[in-house]
Amino acid sequence: MPSSAAAAGRAETGRSSIFAELRALWLANGDLVRTPLLVPSFSSKGFAQVGAAPMRSEVSDVLDFFADQLTESFLVSAYDLHAGLLEAGDTFADPDWSASPLSRPRVLFLDSGGYEVRMGTDGGELVQDLRAPASRWNEEDHRAFLDRLPEAAQNVAAVSWDREGVDYVEQVAQAQALLGGRPNIASVVLLKPTEAGGTHLLTELEPVASRLAAFEVVGVTEHELGGSLLERVEAVMNLRQLLTRASLDTPIHVFGALDPLYVPLYFAAGADIFDGLTWLRYAYWHGVALHREQGGLLDGLLEPREDVRRHVVLTRNVNALGQLRTKLQRFVQEGEWGVFSDDAIRNGQQGLGEVLRDAYLSAMARRA
Numbered sequence: 001m002p003s004s005a006a007a008a009g010r011a012e013t014g015r016s017s018i019f020a021e022l023r024a025l026w027l028a029n030g031d032l033v034r035t036p037l038l039v040p041s042f043s044s045k046g047f048a049q050v051g052a053a054p055m056r057s058e059v060s061d062v063l064d065f066f067a068d069q070l071t072e073s074f075l076v077s078a079y080d081l082h083a084g085l086l087e088a089g090d091t092f093a094d095p096d097w098s099a100s101p102l103s104r105p106r107v108l109f110l111d112s113g114g115y116e117v118r119m120g121t122d123g124g125e126l127v128q129d130l131r132a133p134a135s136r137w138n139e140e141d142h143r144a145f146l147d148r149l150p151e152a153a154q155n156v157a158a159v160s161w162d163r164e165g166v167d168y169v170e171q172v173a174q175a176q177a178l179l180g181g182r183p184n185i186a187s188v189v190l191l192k193p194t195e196a197g198g199t200h201l202l203t204e205l206e207p208v209a210s211r212l213a214a215f216e217v218v219g220v221t222e223h224e225l226g227g228s229l230l231e232r233v234e235a236v237m238n239l240r241q242l243l244t245r246a247s248l249d250t251p252i253h254v255f256g257a258l259d260p261l262y263v264p265l266y267f268a269a270g271a272d273i274f275d276g277l278t279w280l281r282y283a284y285w286h287g288v289a290l291h292r293e294q295g296g297l298l299d300g301l302l303e304p305r306e307d308v309r310r311h312v313v314l315t316r317n318v319n320a321l322g323q324l325r326t327k328l329q330r331f332v333q334e335g336e337w338g339v340f341s342d343d344a345i346r347n348g349q350q351g352l353g354e355v356l357r358d359a360y361l362s363a364m365a366r367r368a
Contacts, residue, residue, distance in 0.1 A: 017364055019240045019270030020332050023251045026216055028184045029154035033107055035251050036267055036328045038321040039275035041075040044085040045116045057085040067101035074105050075275045078145050079113025079137045097152035108155050112142050114162035157186040165196035168205045176214050186216040193224050200224060202238050209246035219253040233269050233363035240270025260324055261288050264340050264356050267328050283313045284320035286344040287352055
C-alpha cells in the first residue's frame with residue numbers, strides 16, 4: 001500500500017483518482033515480488049528463423065545473452081519452447097531447474113503460445129509474419145507442456161489458454177481447471193473479449209469478479225481494452241475498480257504494453273505488470289520508442305556494424321526499463337507526473353510529464 005505521506009501528497013495535488021500502488025505478486029516458493037514489473041518478452045513471432053536442424057528463432061541467442069541480466073522477470077512462450085525455437089527450452093523438463101536459463105529471473109512469465117500460432121500481425125510488428133506454426137499447438141498441448149514443468153520451477157507464473165468469444169464465467173472456470181491444481185506455479189488468468197474480435201465489456205465481468213481471487217494475476221491484452229489510447233486507459237481504471245469492489249488487490253498484467261510512453265498511463269490507471277516486444281523491435285530514447293536505427297544514430301552509434309549496434313541498443317533498452325521502473329516507484333510515493341519528464345522531449349511548452357498528465361486527465365473525464 002502507498003505510504004500516508006504519498007496519499008497526503010496526492011490529496012494536496014488533486015490526484016486522488018490515481019490508482020497506482022506497489023502491489024504484491026506471490027510465487028509458489030513463497031517469494032513476494034513487488035510491482036511494478038516491466039517484463040521483456042521473447043517471441044518468435046515477427047522475427048527470422050535461422051540455422052538448420054534445429055531451426056531457431058533469431059531471438060534465441062538474445063535470450064541466452066540477457067537471461068543472466070534480466071534478474072527480475074522476463075516472458076517466454078510455451079509454444080516457442082515446445083517447438084525448439086528457443087534454445088533455452090531444450091532442457092525445460094530437466095529436474096535440475098537451476099541449470100536452465102529460465103530459472104534466472106525471480107519471475108518467469110510462461111505465456112500460453114496463442115500469440116505465436118495466431119496468423120496475422122499486430123500494431124507493433126515491423127514485419128508481417130505469414131508463417132504457419134512450425135508444429136501443432138492447442139490447449140491440450142499447452143496443458144501437457146505445463147505437466148512437464150519440474151517441481152523446482154517455482155519461479156514460474158503460467159498464463160491460461162486464450163478463450164476469445166467465450167463468456168467470462170466459462171473463461172474463469174477453464175482457467176481454474178488448467179492452473180488451479182498446480183501448486184508449484186503462480187497462476188495468471190488471461191481474460192479475452194466475450195465477442196470475437198471485439199473489446200472488453202467489463203460490466204459482464206462483474207458477476208464473476210470474486211472468482212478472480214483464485215489467481216495471482218489478472219491479465220488483459222492492450223489492444224483488446226479499447227480502440228483508442230483513452231479508451232484503453234479508461235478500461236484499466238474500470239478493471240481496477242471492479243477488482244476493488246470485489247475486495248481484491250490483485251496485480252493487473254497488460255500484455256503487449258511495454259511502450260515506455262504508455263506504461264505510465266496504464267500504471268496510473270491501476271495496472272501493475274507490463275510485457276512486450278518493443279524492447280526488441282525499437283530503441284528506447286528519453287522515454288519514447290524510436291526505430292532501432294534512429295536510436296542508434298541519436299546515441300552516436302555511427303561506426304559499429306549492425307549486429308554490434310543492435311546489441312548495444314538492446315542493452316540500453318534494458319537499462320531504460322530499469323530507470324522507468326524507478327520512476328514508476330517514485331510516482332507512487334510522490335504522486336507527481338514530473339518524474340517522467342525529460343529535457344530532450346517536449347511538446348511546445350509542455351514537458352513529457354505534463355503531456356502524460358493531460359492524457360490521463362482526458363481519460364478520467366470520459367468517466368465523469
